[in-house]
Amino acid sequence: MREMYAKRVQGVEGAQSEMSLIPLGVYSHYKGNQYEVIGFAKHSETLEDMVVYKALYGERGTWVRPLSMWDNPIETGGKIVKRFEYADKAEQKSYRICEIDNALREKVQPILDETWGSPLLAVNGKLWDSKAMPGFVAVSVTSNIENYEVLGYLLYEFHDGVCEIMVLESVAQNIGIATSLMEQVKKIAKLGGVCKVIVQTSNDNTHAFRFYQRRGFTIREIRLGALDTARQLKPSIPLVGEDDIPLRDEIEFEIGV
Secondary structure (H helix, E strand, C coil), X not given: CCCCCCCCCECCCCCCCCCCCCCCEEEEECCCCXXXXXXEEECCCCCCEEEEEEECCCCCCEEEEEHXXXXXXXXXXXXXXXXXXXXXXXXXXXXXXEECCHHHHHHHHHHHXXXXXXXXXXXXXXXXXXXXXXXXXXXXXXXXXXXXXXXXXEXXXXXXXXXXXXXXXXXXXXXXXXXXXXXXXXXXXXXXXXXXXXXXXXXXXXXXXXXXXXXXXEEEEEECCHHHHHHHHCCCCCCECHHHCECCCXXXXXXXX
């Protein structure tokens, strides 16, 4: 497992168009091949809603199909089936947001430790112990409360007149979990008497750049070489991140509350 630097948004949900009636993600075609829906568009002449998707096999071409044809049932082998069947059942789960307690922390901590390599997070030039942080957890809604799943979590800290998101991870993607968790911490920040929420990420994390800016965050500071300093505290921080981009700098975002 490659340890990742704290502040990466894991599995951040993709932004869906207002026209979307289907979730982004992987689908199985009735003939067996898999495709990934990556976005939506409109036909330039008819304004018909279109699905943009790419093949996950062969030359991995990108295709466009009318949205009206996507869920259109067809007959094959004497049965009526969907043309495309959504492959990730996690997206279909209902969830609720809970404040973290001891029982939830026992569920969350192994996930966090596996993602970040240890309970310790190197942030702002110091090591922070995630086991002592307040936060929120997204859990699946089930009939048996003891069998719930952790679908995402967010931990935060108050310091220096701000509320900082220390770690945010969506285990189940594309159902609004990261956004819901972030809205909760914005409420807590306001109740705590601060006017800003901040969050940092590394220079390779382009998913986080899009996610935060789409939700009203602006760049507060760029710290060149900050990850070289962080490695002195936590040597296991990798040298290379997403898309083989060297991990060097921190970008801090902020939003008013």
